[in-house]
Amino acid sequence: MMIRSVDIYILDIPTVRPHQLAMHTITAQSIVVARITNEAGQEGWSEVATIGGASYGEGTVEAIKANIDQYITPHIIGKELADFSKIMFEVSKVVRGNNFAKAVVEEALIDLVAKSKNVPAYELLGGKIHDSLPLAWTLASGDTGKDIEEAKEFLRQKRHKIFKLKIGKGDPFKNVDHVLKIIAAVGDKARVTVDVNQAWDETTANYCIEKLQAGGVSMVEQPLPTWNYEGMARLTERFMVPIMADEAANSVQDVFQITKHRYGNCIALKPCKHGGLLETKKVAAIAEGAGFGLYGGTMIESSLGTAACAAVYATISEFEFGTEIFGPLLFKDRITTDEIQFENFEIIIPDGPGFGMEIDLDKVKHYARDYSYSLSLK
Template sequence: MSIAEVSTHIARLPLHTPFVTALRTATHVESVVVTVTDDQGVTGIGEAPQVWRVTGESLDGARACVDGPLRDVLLGTDPDDLNTLLDRVETAVVGNRGAKAAVDIALHDLAARRLGVSVTRLLGGTATGATTDVTLSAGGTDALVSAALDRVGEGFTVLKIKVGADPAGDTERIKAVRAAVGDDIALRLDANQGWNPKQAVAIIGRFEDAGLGIEFVEQPTPAHDLDALAYVTERTLTPIMADESAHTMRDAVEIIRRRAADMINVKLAKCGGLRPARALFTLARAHDMGYIVGSMMESHIGVAAAASLVAACGTTAVSDLDAAWWLTAPPLTYDKGRIVLPSGPGLGVTA
């Protein structure tokens, strides 16, 4: 039994609606899809999405990493020796966490398929899906309210609203959404680094004064400036989540040391895959820090892996697994605010 081939191809999938944040506007998912095949023809798949403003990794770079050093350390090895393979992947190159995540996911998928079980079962869980929020793109008040009402009508009970592109108008837009959806719908905000520290404290303070019941605010300030993030966390009652600031274990340790955030958003393409994500869970729990699993703008492959992780391990709040919902033809099922995992072995999806 051995790994016979590691191959890559580029996937470019259209979104049904442009995805707008304070950082960018996306109309397509662009990813490197990795396939790992054993000598019996069983395959596992993973993906590395291209998200320039978060990971900084390109499609060409991720593909070169997988086709070169990562492929070299995997060929001829035992696909069932998962931890050893993941050690090899981790030490083969510095950085390149998106590429490593794609291979990590593919190896988990392959191992689960060889055993005839789901990735969730491989990770020690039995759930068949996970509750998710759904994101409302940054936009004007009328568009936000309309989108919010549509999503609530579809059964979503947690709405993630993109803010930060227009700080002066953020408060009124959130007030309008809260008035439209009522108090039973959870609202969480993601500024994608769009505010400076004083802006963030002032704006979040207005949300608090207005009694808008914001669950948490994600990455209000620039990713590189943990002092700014800590400034906001110390001066607001609303929980603050680190996303772009929290990639690796080292990042999370520093956030905890500085008390820079109350929560972290764990994303596979940021941290390097399922195994590093589970380590981040353990670290967060040890320090009473909240955590969710998030999705980049990525395909059904990455989302299925993230949802499998949530189904197996759980999180302290509803996770952010809606990326595949944005695809024009989503291969995953979203049912009343819940992502339903396919019933087949592995991730249950195909490339």
């Protein structure tokens, strides 16, 4: 069955509260949604998200759409759908980088192939190991009292017992004090991690991580800029607390170098930054082979993108630091008729055909920006 058409949409969906990172505060999340249709009219859908326009990286939603429309779509129209792995290999030869764009195309292909076979997408990725995975939540109000209250309420609801704090914005020393007060308040009922989003220099990192380690933080994510590999290695050697590579851990080659030279000792997986679900499996294998712990990361995807992440994470043997695919809980609305299920501190892996999500096309049209582009098989 050949690929007939590819449609790419940019959507902006509001969040239930501001979500603060070092480089940006999200009040409406921008996502790219792909629809790939075969000759029989069956559709595969997928999603990737980005953060803060160009403040996070070069893969803005506008760039993702433009590069798919102009450079990727012409290479897949008319191709045999079942050859999705070969298709993406061929795309990699003619399109450099653009991992977010490749990811959303590949995931739509996988969703469509799985639906055509009436099986969950994870069956095409090696088979499911996990029925559910531990789910972290980001405490991001910036107010210590509110964050403690929220953490205690989610513990009571059995929704989360892993909490992350974004501490790359503002006074680092006040942020550390904020984290330590939260750790003291939740005690041994929860794990607390921090994400610096590259915001510290090495001097600041040395001081702050020493305090965080003594206070009981369980992991420090990307404390230094992505270029400072040697600094990450020095922090990893000095401290017992795990140092996680996130923004630096993109391609298979990046992760190989990180593991080889110990530029950290754990890796945050994100299918969009690796270039898709197949590449995510490769990255995870390299990390596992080097003895690195894994974390199932998020770019704050909605229910569709979260289901795609869950499909591949379900096939990976162990997540030492849990997962963070809480995106649907942060959105005010969703573009699927199905909901992601969360219970007993975990996310439940969807079991329906493809990614297990049915699209609400009216919602896609409601949140989509005014323009779209389609290239079809003649």
